[in-house]
Amino acid sequence: MSSAFRPTPASLPPQNAGLMLRQPNGLPANFQPLNPLQFILRAAEVYPDKLALVHPDVKYPVSYSFAVWCQRIQNLAYALIQAGIKPGDRVAVIAPNSPLIADAHHGVLAAQAVPCPINTRLKPSEVAYILEHSGSSIILVDHEYVHLLPPNLKVRVIVSNDTGRPGDPYEDFLSSGRAFSQERGWAGLEYTTDENAPATLCYTSGTTGRPKGVVTTLRGSYLAAVANAYESKIHLESTYLWILPMFHAAGWTFPWANVFAFATQITLRTVDYSLIWKHFLNSAVTHYCGAPTVQIGIVNDPAAKRLPRPISAIIAGAAPTASLIASLEEIGIQPIHRDGRHQLHLSAGRLQVYLQYGPFTRNFTQPSWASLSAQERSKFMARQGHPFATAQDARVVYPPEDGSDTLVDVPRDGKTVGEIVTRGNIVMKEYFRDPEATAKAFRGGSFNTGDLAVWHPDGAVAVVDRSKDIIISGGENASSLAIEQELASHPCVLEVSVVARNHVKWGERPHAFVILRPKSIAKWKGRHEDFEKDLKAHAKGRLPGFACPEWVQVVDELPKTSTGKILKVDLRKIVAKL
Template sequence: MVSAYDELPRTPANFVALSPLRYLERAAYIYPDQASIIHGKRQISWKETYQRCCQFASQLKQLGIEKNDTVSVLLPNIPAMIEAHFAVPMAGAGLNTLNTRLDAKTIAFMLEHAESKVLLVDPEFVNLAREALSLIPNQHIIVIDVADTEYEGENQFLGSFEYEEWIAQGDINFSWHLPEDEWDAISLNYTSGTTGNPKGVVYHHRGAYLNAASNILACGMKPRAVYLWTLPLFHCNGWGFAWSIAASGGTNICLRKVDPELVMQLIAEHKVDYFCGAPIVLSMILNLPKEKQTSFDHHVEVMVAGAAPPVAIIEGMRNMGINVNHVYGLTETYGPSALCASQSGWNELSIAEQAQLHSRQGVPYPLQDSMRVLDPETMEPVPNDGQTMGEIMFRGNIVMKGYLKNPKATQEAFAGGWFHTGDLAVCHPDGYAKITDRSKDIIISGGENISSLEVEDVLYKHPAVLTAAVVAKPDARWQEVPCAFIELKMGTTATPEEIIAHCQKELARFKVPKDVVITEIPKTSTGKLQKFILREWAKERAENI
């Protein structure tokens, strides 16, 4: 039987597709003269940002870019990178932000897999882009060079267009449209897999809109917030904060690279309210010599992902006026999708007790539907006893559409109606989850995910290597670094330095093992490598340095 409620119509008057593009339009309308972007001495207002994005989008259309085409960018945190987060979807395309720390072979795979039509390149990464493009000679990609006055090196060029000259020819009154369906793709981010090539994670407009709003709620962001870009915008679209700052009507402070002295100067100069990053960013700030520090007299909030920050960092940051918030998530959940929300009374505890509580992954983000620790066999919640292990799973609108061109992996990830993170955890009596192990053997180094199996595959290519196992080794600066344990083939020789040099030829620098141990690797009776023992060995080696 049809209810009278069901007969009420859905019309353009009462239903509009959710998209973060509306955040930009609103900011330009309400705060036209406020600084949207500050980059060195350059300031761009929200009105100018909107017009530049219209010009950018119109020029993409002139190049023949259509819905569901891919536009890739190999850029640091500069104005063009922020503009791309709006202009590319305004043209109906998907934005693919490439990790500038990767090697050319991996970049080439991503460009080919994504079927990228356009590539924006910063001069710092021209050589990397040139090498990557040489590996896919049959793919026609239009290259646009983005010169940057803040780049200290030579502004060398690779493509047919220079960004500023190119967008200047665009239409500031370009008539863009919201997506017909909020489920339409807005961006493509590649994640490190434990086997094989990286997987392409597809975000939709609805998720991006809700993730941006969720960020604001999670950190209590005030209107017209000032945000410092210490977090690479190629990480899950800067965790969605490019869209969050537009929703806030705030100001983006660009930063090409993380220089702790400059970070403190910018915090003081621009009265920065928020920034994000891995624990290494906080460690760099905290370890800055006193004579290079710049004091500031206002409160700052920072979101930290990756390994939980230790007591010394939480206390040190607090003494500086910076409050640390620990968040958790994956590329597949638009970055952070859970936070360790503080409860009343926690501030009365000792710093050590607070750090222990904040080391947990916590509870779902405000607009994420659900996060549970489930038994992967029964799909039932584990007891909230802090001991029974299960797998963290998410369900909601801030979860990817799926893996591009990989239906098998998508189906496996969504088995049972939940997104499977692969992270093993327990649930405490207060309902807060805490990871106890990473079933995917991912090493988190300076905020970068490193697959131990990827590194092992390279090690096995060395002619002297019989067996290889890579685990995370605690590191004061990077939180974790790859540590390789090697068994050599009988009759062969190889030094740790030779093994490291071999890896440097095939891996991005941050993936290369920082410590190589040639030894007999412990195994079970069936020959399975006992990585839990190796992790203890690596921990001991870190403690004995």
């Protein structure tokens, strides 16, 4: 961090600044509506000089204490109000992990508006649709992503050059907000009385159909953030590295969880493994979040080595393989496996419905696992586990019969497959402007995730597959996830995805797409048929015959969504032509 950096004059709070919003009249003394905005005010009050936000790996590095950051957030709120933003208006944010999007998660709420973070990896046509559907009244955009904006916009656009210096359009916008406030401070901003008012509007990318917007609430965001901080053991001495994009399901509520815990946050604009390892080794990082595909990149980076101190990795977004969990543990990364169901992802014939707040279950380590080998223990850890703090029970139910909304639990035998449903504080409120999809998602009075799972006798839930990913071979149901778990244990497999391929005799058989580990590429060069035989032999000792892959195809890469999920729909298109 450059010692030459000084926050803009408008970012410096006045002495003895008040850190309390104007309280509405009529609230009972024993009730305060929950709102994650409370966290930054509390942090600035308790630890004003503690390092809050660091943005180091850019041309113009910046760093902010809680007191300075809190003032900048206040400035943003006033600037939005001056720009005509009213309670309930949507504010679009198109930015990588940077101070801009970190500010927005708090400052937009302070203006009683709704942040709408947009994936920076979308196509311009998708961005245009989201801007139109959300009805966003203003757009905050990073300078590298202005090209995503449609022409002839009728709403105001504020560009950030990501400098933190005077003359940057975003910094000038914040300064105008400070001037507009006339030093009324936080007391000039009113506290939202309705804790069930929208907190975020997050859209997800899809390969077919239109993206859907998921509405979360202030109450749900507050409770999910507290739970994430508690379950992840994030605290005052923690340093969180931003690898997960903050635009993805509002960063699984960690933009608020870290502030609640008084942790320091380091932002990375891109998933750069050399930078990640630089911070792992030199920046006292204690926590980060990432999908399994990101974890695979971390453990296989050339810089990867045993860490001098343990780091906790919150893994969600897809089920990690037991092999991946074991690989993380070997270098000192402690996996905290969660299941999030955090967004709706549509892709040709495949529906993934998630809760949007981020994780709501956690795999709780049991004392009895201590005597197990790393491989045996990792298989238990790969389960999705039990609901954590502030979440309600996750159930596994039989699919409702046609026309029925009655949900019936499957036996807790670890074998019977059903669908995960849940309800409670950290379930999304609704799909924005889509009552039909909302009603379908909440049939039976619970949120239907679309994930197939088994329920173990100890109450732990273990996902076996998406409903569309089950392979039906000779009348037997084979879980593509279970097959992937076993194939990933082969020492030469870096990443694997399995889909159904038509078979004359059996109807369907598994087709495995495999990326080899870098160290194994030379070994199997020109001998992919031999590798196929070797992997099949490995599978036969671990899987029933109908679940063993009939075909193995070595590839250089796997098609993925902008947030790292493997696009099995694209793989199905490939096998359909074979």
